[in-house]
Ligand SMILES: Nc1nc2c(c(=O)[nH]1)N[C@H]1C(S)=C(S)[C@@H](COP(=O)(O)OP(=O)(O)OC[C@H]3O[C@@H](n4cnc5c(N)ncnc54)[C@H](O)[C@@H]3O)O[C@H]1N2
C-alpha cells in the first residue's frame with residue numbers, strides 16, 4: 001500500500017527503466033517509397049553508393065580559375081574560354097591564363113580549383129580582370145563534401161523526418177527499408193462519456209481523450225486502431241482488450257485505472273494478462289498502469305485529460321518509439337528557465353506543470369504557468385509551449401528560481 005503521498009509509488013526514472021526493459025523493437029521490415037516514408041524508422045543503416053555532390057562545383061556565379069593564376073598584387077588578366085552551366089559537363093581543361101564563366105552548381109572544368117564571384121570581376125569581352133586578394137580554392141564545393149561514397153549516412157533506428165528524407169533523396173533512392181508500422185489500439189472507458197454530436201445527459205461529458213490519443217498516435221506514425229468508448233463494465237473491457245491484443249503491438253486505455261468502484265482496468269489487466277507496475281510518482285498521472293495482455297504491451301492511462309496527455313508523452317510515447325525500433329526516447333532535452341511566478345508543489349512526485357516559456361525582460365528564458373494546474377483542465381495543456389519539470393523532492397518554487405522546462409512544440 002502507499003501512504004497516500006506517493007512514497008511507495010514507482011519513481012519516474014524507474015518507470016522509464018522498467019518500460020525500456022519490458023518492450024523491444026518489432027520484427028519485420030517494409031520497403032516504402034521515399035515520398036511515403038515520413039515518420040518511419042530506418043531498418044538498416046543507409047550507406048552511400050555515390051558522392052554528393054558528385055563533382056567539384058561552383059558555390060557562386062562567377063569565374064572558374066586556376067588559383068595559381070591569381071595575382072598577389074595588382075590584378076590578374078585572364079581570358080574566358082568557356083561557359084559552364086549547372087547540369088552541363090565540365091568542358092575542356094583550363095590552361096595557364098584561362099578562365100571559364102561558371103554558374104552556381106556547375107562542375108569545375110579540369111585545372112580550375114577556384115571560383116571568383118562575378119561581383120569582384122571586371123569583364124571586357126573575353127578579357128576578365130580579377131583584382132588581388134581573391135583566395136585560391138575559394139567558392140568550390142568539393143565532390144563528396146556532403147556525403148562521401150561508402151559512408152554511413154543515417155544509422156538504423158533513425159526516425160525519418162524532412163531532412164533525412166531529403167538526404168535519402170540526394171542519393172537518388174526510390175525506396176527505403178523501414179521497420180513495419182506499429183499497430184496500436186486505443187480506447188476510452190467511462191459511463192459518463194459521450195461522443196461528439198451526441199446530446200449530454202445529466203453528469204455526462206464529452207470524450208476528449210480519444211482525440212488526444214488518436215492525434216498523438218497519428219503524429220507518431222503508428223497504425224492507430226480506435227476501439228471506441230467502453231462502458232465501466234469489466235466484461236466489456238476485457239473483451240475489447242482480449243480481441244485487440246490478438247493483432248496489436250500495444251493497447252492504450254484511458255480512465256478507470258484508479259481505485260473507484262467503476263475503475264476496472266487494473267483488475268481486468270491482472271485477470272487477462274500481467275501487471276508490471278501500477279502507480280508512478282508523477283503528477284499528473286499517478287495511477288498509470290503498465291503490463292501485458294497476450295502479445296501486446298498495455299498502458300492504462302489515468303482518465304483526467306491532462307493526465308492522459310502527460311503520461312502518454314512522458315512514458316508511453318518513448319516506449320512506443322522503442323517498439324518502432326527508433327533510437328532514443330524522442331523527448332526534447334530539458335532547458336533551464338527562471339520561474340516568473342510561484343509554482344505550487346509538494347515534495348513526493350515529479351510534476352509536469354504546463355507553462356509558457358519565452359524571453360524575460362533581460363532576454364533570458366522565463367516560464368510562467370498556464371493557469372490552474374488541475375489535471376482536469378486540458379486548456380492548460382493547449383495553451384502551453386512547454387512542461388515545467390519539477391523534481392520529486394522539490395517543494396514550492398519561488399519566483400526567480402531556476403527550473404527545467406521541456407519544450408512541447410511539435411511533440412504533442
Ligand atoms: N481515492 C482516490 N481517488 C483518486 C486517486 C487516488 O489515488 N485515490 N487518484 C486520482 C488521480 S491522481 C487520478 S489521475 C484519477 C484517475 O482516475 P481514473 O484513471 O480512474 O480516471 P476516471 O476516474 O475514469 O476519470 C477521471 C476524470 O477524468 C474524466 N475522464 C475520463 N475519461 C475521459 C475522457 N475520455 N475524456 C474526457 N474526460 C475523461 C472523468 O470524467 C473524471 O472526471 O483518479 C483520482 N482519484
Ligand code: MOO
Pocket residue numbers: 282283284285286287302304306307375
Ligand atoms: O495524477 Mo492525477 O493525474 O494527479 O490527477
